[in-house]
Amino acid sequence: MDYLATKYLRSRKIPSSACSGCGLGQCHKALVKAIDDLGYERNDIIWGTSIGCAGRQTFATWKGDSFAGTHGRVYAIARGLRLALAPEKRLVLTVGDGDAFGIGFNHLLHAVRTNAQMTVMVCDNLGYQSTGGQYGWTTPPGVVTDSSPYGMFEPNWVQPGRDVLMILKEAGATFLARHVSMDGGVLVETLRKALRNNGFSLVHVVYPCTTNFGKNALGSRKPVDIFRWIKSHAKPLGLEKEDTIWRTGIYLDASNSRPEFSQFMREKVEEIRRRHGNEGAH
Amino acid sequence: MKERTEILASGFGGQGVVRLGQIIGEAGVRQGLHVTMLKSHGTEMRGGYVRSQVVLSKDAIDSPICESPDCFIALSGAAYGQFRHLMPKYGIILYDPAFVEEISQSLDCLQKAIPAKELSSKNFGSPLFANSLVLGAVARLVGILDKDIVVESILRVMPKFHDENRRAFQIGYDYVG
Amino acid sequence: MTAETQRDKPGKTDETMKRYLETGNFAVAQAAVMAGCRAFCGYPITPATEIAEAMSKLLPRVGGYYVQAEDETAAMHLAIGASLGGMKSMTATSGPGFILYADPYGWAIGCEVPLVVLNAQRVGPVSGITGAPGQGEFYLSRYVTQGGNFETIVLAPGTAQEAFALTIEAFYLSERFRTPVTILADQLITDGWEDLSIPETEEEKRLMGLKFFERRAHPGPKFYPPTDEIDVPPVVLGMGAGALCSDWTPTEEGYDIETVEAQHKHAYRLIYKIRNHKDIIMRSETLFLDEEPDLVVVAYGTPSRVVKTAVKRAHERGQSIGMIRPISLWPFPEELFKSRATYLSVELNYDGQMVREIQRAAPCGSEVHFFGKCGELPTVSELQEVFDKLLKGEPLQRRGWETEAW
Known part of the structure; x- marks a missing residue:
């Protein structure tokens, strides 16, 4: 990570304040690698984050401009910002599962609806971990957390027939994918594709939380246990097994097939200005 | 000259009460006067009447409420009943007998009938121009208003049927002469 | 005059x-x-x-x-x-x-x-x-x-x-x-x-006295100075300044931090940039205050218009009355409440909100009363009745379901 860190990340934020054994670094590194692969400079990208583990640990790591929205609102801030930013600037968001699929879902959907350019990496640690470990909208069935002491018995949003990525697809996203953080080069390749889409891209990446999830669900804080557990329950799309929880790969690549939010806003405003600009303000 | 002139119009929804107030207000602005106009809000409309309160003055207007109307245009029995008690001695109630059937004999102010609906139907084959007739009467009775500017304002606020509106205005104006 | x-x-x-x-x-x-x-x-x-x-x-x-x-x-x-x-x-x-x-x-x-x-x-x-x-x-x-x-x-x-x-x-x-x-x-x-x-x-x-101020962008790196100064350019993203902004307590550069000292520095700015430059914000309108009237009526927004008419008429009739209309509501213009008097807050609510702020601002020995209507303006005649009562030293009473009083 040295070369990438020196080039793109603030030294003040390295090492990160994440718990030891946390898999968030894998997600973060994959994204920075994809950015580097595409040749972006630090001022080409404005980096937004959410609250929770994913947001807090990645906020202000980027050497360029960075902002953090409060619970679930970063998509609305980003959409407003998208209007004011120069078209060539890219918005990248690193957010958590609770932020994206719970408290911010309404705002996320409307960013999707308008195909606003933002590459959203949902770093999923399978529940609300920064508050001590409560179940969330992606917590696997049966898993014990501090707020599901008898096992998670509510439906979640990653199961076939109830997959949040399908909702986002129908809502108008132009790039959707799912991975686990140990997917390495495959994850980087997906993120490169996501970044190339001038529209709404979302990459859902499951990563291990040793401190709360590992302890509660698996009874172990040993990183190797949870890394192995997540990896064993992830299979590429089409190769699912009976115990597969996460079907990985690209769910939708309709990159650059539909007008981007700020682009159609600009074009429409320009057209209206041409037609009505001389009519004055009254 | 009077400090302020208050004109209250009230009737039921769909009679163009707000439009009436708007035209008088527009005339006020064109005459270089200060104007306020409160139109009825939802609670009033559900209460069975619609109201426009117009205040005209050479000076800046503080209270926008018609508490002592110089002119009250009553276009329904309910409106008449609701607001007649506000009338000062010097005020005048202008009512359309097609809608206000019973008139209180105990009021001190002048009450003048203007059968606007009937006159409009008779002259134009439609009640559509009743308000322009009323405005003709108002322009004559309310001292501060300039006749020609009220006509201009009617034509500006109501872009259609200019000839009919002009004629209706004159009929109303002559009727109260 | x-x-x-x-x-x-x-x-x-x-x-x-x-x-x-x-x-x-x-x-x-x-x-x-x-x-x-x-x-x-x-x-x-x-x-x-x-x-x-x-x-x-x-x-x-x-x-x-x-x-x-x-x-x-x-x-x-x-x-x-x-x-x-x-x-x-x-x-x-x-x-x-x-x-x-x-x-x-x-x-x-x-x-x-x-x-x-x-x-x-x-x-x-x-x-x-x-x-x-x-x-x-x-x-x-x-x-x-x-x-x-x-x-x-x-x-x-x-x-x-x-x-x-x-x-x-x-x-x-x-x-x-x-x-x-x-x-x-x-x-x-x-x-x-x-x-x-x-x-x-x-x-x-x-x-018309209109003032305009163009948008500027903070060049960094100290986006959040621990001072009360104003005219500090705001953070603008996309300018290459390495700007940071978040919902967490910021360091002067904008990094998230959880220390009491950093929070105090940040809060100091948020409080005192406004408190210490209140004169730039302050706007108000008053009537007859230099006569040190017995009754001072306070109202903001549209009810203040009716109050103004009523106060002027009462004054013409020789009543000892004045008016305060805060135009800048916050920070609250407590400087205007200098004299010991009977104050009356006229508001479009039944619970009396500004009346509490007047109680805080008015000097010791003042009385503060409340007259409330909601959904419609008070009338000049209603207000005159209230003025008469207060000037005679009589308490106000609610008139259900029309007006509320304290």
Whole structure:
């Protein structure tokens, strides 16, 4: 990570304040690698984050401009910002599962609806971990957390027939994918594709939380246990097994097939200005 | 000259009460006067009447409420009943007998009938121009208003049927002469 | 000669200016565009919808954006985003939407984002009566978000003309103080029709006393100085300054930190940049205060107009009476409450909100009374009755279900 860190990340934020054994670094590194692969400079990208583990640990790591929205609102801030930013600037968001699929879902959907350019990496640690470990909208069935002491018995949003990525697809996203953080080069390749889409891209990446999830669900804080557990329950799309929880790969690549939010806003405003600009303000 | 002139119009929804107030207000602005106009809000409309309160003055207007109307245009029995008690001695109630059937004999102010609906139907084959007739009467009775500017304002606020509106205005104006 | 004073009276007009019969909604939209607003993010709500509608028509003509959001929380966050990108932006709502602004207000206050917010107060709580005037957000507009440790700037217009001038002033102050500025209006201001002068030339704008302030961008790296200074450029993203802004307690550079000292530095700025420059914000109108009247009537917004008529008439009749109309509501103009007197707060609510603030500001030995109506204005005759009672030393009584009193 040295070369990438020196080039793109603030030294003040390295090492990160994440718990030891946390898999968030894998997600973060994959994204920075994809950015580097595409040749972006630090001022080409404005980096937004959410609250929770994913947001807090990645906020202000980027050497360029960075902002953090409060619970679930970063998509609305980003959409407003998208209007004011120069078209060539890219918005990248690193957010958590609770932020994206719970408290911010309404705002996320409307960013999707308008195909606003933002590459959203949902770093999923399978529940609300920064508050001590409560179940969330992606917590696997049966898993014990501090707020599901008898096992998670509510439906979640990653199961076939109830997959949040399908909702986002129908809502108008132009790039959707799912991975686990140990997917390495495959994850980087997906993120490169996501970044190339001038529209709404979302990459859902499951990563291990040793401190709360590992302890509660698996009874172990040993990183190797949870890394192995997540990896064993992830299979590429089409190769699912009976115990597969996460079907990985690209769910939708309709990159650059539909007008981007700020682009159609600009074009429409320009057209209206041409037609009505001389009519004055009254 | 009077400090302020208050004109209250009230009737039921769909009679163009707000439009009436708007035209008088527009005339006020064109005459270089200060104007306020409160139109009825939802609670009033559900209460069975619609109201426009117009205040005209050479000076800046503080209270926008018609508490002592110089002119009250009553276009329904309910409106008449609701607001007649506000009338000062010097005020005048202008009512359309097609809608206000019973008139209180105990009021001190002048009450003048203007059968606007009937006159409009008779002259134009439609009640559509009743308000322009009323405005003709108002322009004559309310001292501060300039006749020609009220006509201009009617034509500006109501872009259609200019000839009919002009004629209706004159009929109303002559009727109260 | 009456002893009538208005500090820095906004909205002085000239007879040659272009005049309209229009609503306060129209006035606000015109002013926003004139002040340089290029993004309006809203959500339909009575009685502020017409501002959104007007902005949707006007903004594209000048190259600006109207965005209708999925809810009010999003609306203000979108406006924040546009401002963060360097655009002057605005949103407008009424009570039920204003409460949803609590969340973005916190973010905008903490990150010091210039922004203008209008609240057309109606009758509450909750949806209440949609199309009638109320004044239920006096304190809410001061304490717009959780957590404390901030001051707010709130301006309260009494007429459509003043709504025009104060909207321009709100943009001006929001840039200088880098904070959201709230215009606390009511349904009669936004929906009521009035004659309105709109300046067109620079000379006319100057004559009206309008001030404008262009957007600047902070060059970094100390985006959040621990001082009370104003005119610090705000954070603008996309300029390559390495800018940081977040909902966490910031270091001077904007990194998230959890120390009491950093929080104190941040809070000091949020509080004292406003407290220590209150003179720039302060606006008020008073009547007959130099006569040290026995009775001082206090009102803001549209009820103040009726109060003004009533006070002038009572004064003509020889009663010892004066009036205070705060135009800048927050910070509250306590300097105006110098003399020991009987104060009367006239408000469009039944619970009495500003009356508490007057109790705080008035000198020892003063009496503070409350007269409340809601959904409609008080009348001059009602007020005269109240004045007579108070001047005779009689207590006020409620008149159910018409008026409320303390």
